[in-house]
Amino acid sequence: xxxxxxxxxxxxxxxxxxxxxxxxxxxxxxxxxxxxxxxxxxxxxxxxxxxxxxxxxxx
Numbered sequence: 637x638x639x640x641x642x643x644x645x646x647x648x649x650x651x652x653x654x655x656x657x658x659x660x661x662x663x664x665x666x667x668x669x670x671x672x673x674x675x676x677x678x679x680x681x682x683x684x685x686x687x688x689x690x691x692x693x694x695x
Contacts, residue, residue: 638678638695640670646690653682653691 640653640661647667654662662682663671668691670676676693683691 637674637676638693639673639676640682641692641694642668642670643690644668646688647686648688648690650687652685652687656681656685 642662644667649664649667651664651668653668654664658679658681659672659675659677661670661672661676662668678693678695680693683689683693
């Protein structure tokens, strides 16, 4: 099962990851969090979109 690993210290809270996630796994308040990580399909869109490289996909 894939899931996003978010470096909350590096996250700038821009929301690009949440906007790009096709299944709504990521939510952003001050920083991104994987709210529904069991729904992650491992596509990597969030990691590819993050401008600061704060997300990795763990298999």
